[in-house]
Amino acid sequence: MRLSSVVLAGGAVLVLAGAAAAVAAEGTPTFAKDVAPILYENCVSCHRPNHLAPMSLITYDDTRPWARAVRSKVESREMPPWGADTSVRTYKNDSSLTDEEIKTIAAWVDAGSPRGNDADLPEVPQFTEGWSIGEPDLIFTMLEPFKVPADGTVPYSYVTVPTNLPADTWISAHEYRPGDKRVVHHVISQVLEDDGMPATGEVKLERDRTRSRARGSRVGGYVPNRLGDVYEDGVAVRLPKGADIEAQMHYTTIGEEAWDQSSWGVVVTREPDSSIRRAGGGQVANLGFRIEPNNPAYEVTASRKIDEDTYLSTMMPHMHVRGKSAKYVIVYPDGTEEVALWVPNYDFNWQLNYELEEPIFMPAGSQLKTIFTYDNSTNNRFNPDPSSEVRWGDQTWEEMMLGYFGTVEAPADDN
Numbered sequence: 001m002r003l004s005s006v007v008l009a010g011g012a013v014l015v016l017a018g019a020a021a022a023v024a025a026e027g028t029p030t031f032a033k034d035v036a037p038i039l040y041e042n043c044v045s046c047h048r049p050n051h052l053a054p055m056s057l058i059t060y061d062d063t064r065p066w067a068r069a070v071r072s073k074v075e076s077r078e079m080p081p082w083g084a085d086t087s088v089r090t091y092k093n094d095s096s097l098t099d100e101e102i103k104t105i106a107a108w109v110d111a112g113s114p115r116g117n118d119a120d121l122p123e124v125p126q127f128t129e130g131w132s133i134g135e136p137d138l139i140f141t142m143l144e145p146f147k148v149p150a151d152g153t154v155p156y157s158y159v160t161v162p163t164n165l166p167a168d169t170w171i172s173a174h175e176y177r178p179g180d181k182r183v184v185h186h187v188i189s190q191v192l193e194d195d196g197m198p199a200t201g202e203v204k205l206e207r208d209r210t211r212s213r214a215r216g217s218r219v220g221g222y223v224p225n226r227l228g229d230v231y232e233d234g235v236a237v238r239l240p241k242g243a244d245i246e247a248q249m250h251y252t253t254i255g256e257e258a259w260d261q262s263s264w265g266v267v268v269t270r271e272p273d274s275s276i277r278r279a280g281g282g283q284v285a286n287l288g289f290r291i292e293p294n295n296p297a298y299e300v301t302a303s304r305k306i307d308e309d310t311y312l313s314t315m316m317p318h319m320h321v322r323g324k325s326a327k328y329v330i331v332y333p334d335g336t337e338e339v340a341l342w343v344p345n346y347d348f349n350w351q352l353n354y355e356l357e358e359p360i361f362m363p364a365g366s367q368l369k370t371i372f373t374y375d376n377s378t379n380n381r382f383n384p385d386p387s388s389e390v391r392w393g394d395q396t397w398e399e400m401m402l403g404y405f406g407t408v409e410a411p412a413d414d415n
Contacts, residue, residue, distance in 0.1 A: 319372060
């Protein structure tokens with residue numbers, strides 16, 4: 001539940017100026033009994049000390065100064081961040097609040113934000129410091145730190161990180177952890193098969209093309225406010241023996257010199273190899289678009305053929321600041337279509353990975369189609385230049401069209 005600093009500052013002044021009610025009238029929502037359970041379930045994964053959000057919402061004393069700002073953000077549905085239309089599909093990681101939960105928070109603020117009885121507090125969620133996936137079994141770290149200058153544009157750079165795995169390893173969770181999140185804009189990672197050539201670990205300005213990509217393997221990337229990935233029971237990703245991680249690093253300057261030495265953490269599965277269903281996936285991309293100047297709804301499409309029976313499990317659209325909406329559609333071999341994801345209001349600052357409550361079976365021969373819309377007009381307050389034609393490019397003032405997706409291997413009895 002990240003809150004705008006402008007709104008928060010005003011909210012804090014208004015809240016602190018009043019006298020908070022410590023004891024609630026009968027039937028009035030309290031923090032301990034009514035509000036804390038909502039925050040613990042939906043907000044504190046980010047709103048906790050030393051994590052993504054600018055303030056903690058775990059205790060009453062943490063939350064009370066921000067009460068009015070919390071109400072404003074949840075009523076506008078800006079927080080918790082969630083972009084998918086849940087009338088189309090339901091998702092396991094849906095963090096949006098129900099109408100009743102929003103009414104509870106509003107009633108609590110209207111009543112003076114009473115504390116209530118601490119005995120009513122639910123158990124505080126436990127988090128591993130710095131990791132959303134729990135304590136990793138293995139951590140792979142950049143061999144050398146990367147120096148980010150105080151200003152200017154930093155070219156994309158590529159780093160190769162050796163895993164030194166002695167054997168094929170199946171992992172059930174993975175997460176990228178920036179060394180200095182102030183300067184890491186995004187990271188795209190891939191796992192490379194060992195070809196007998198040791199990784200140097202040096203950061204370069206071009207890709208290392210001497211290794212081949214390990215099909216279906218992954219260790220997690222990074223976009224604004226992205227957490228780690230934890231697979232369902234029985235599902236895992238294979239990291240090959242001797243694999244290396246190659247990462248495209250996009251750094252941004254912050255007005256002072258900084259150093260980054262990022263890491264990837266993984267959790268090794270406890271499932272026997274014979275029972276594991278392989279997780280995979282890829283991306284649907286269009287690199288040749290030209291977004292017209294002053295166009296408020298320019299549509300770009302792309303599709304990818306599905307070569308074998310599989311289940312679609314996750315989707316994550318990626319655009320830059322002109323991104324407006326995103327849709328994923330499965331086109332079955334018989335020509336029928338089914339919408340798997342509809343994000344009517346894409347937000348570059350919250351690029352979420354949408355996890356389907358029920359994975360969708362895609363038989364071999366299906367097409368996964370993506371339809372992304374861009375607002376290159378003055379209506380878009382984030383648009384750096386509505387008068388320009390926009391093409392594919394690495395920098396934020398350019399655009400991308402990437403429809404990431406995850407799959408789960410179909411069980412043997414489905415084939």
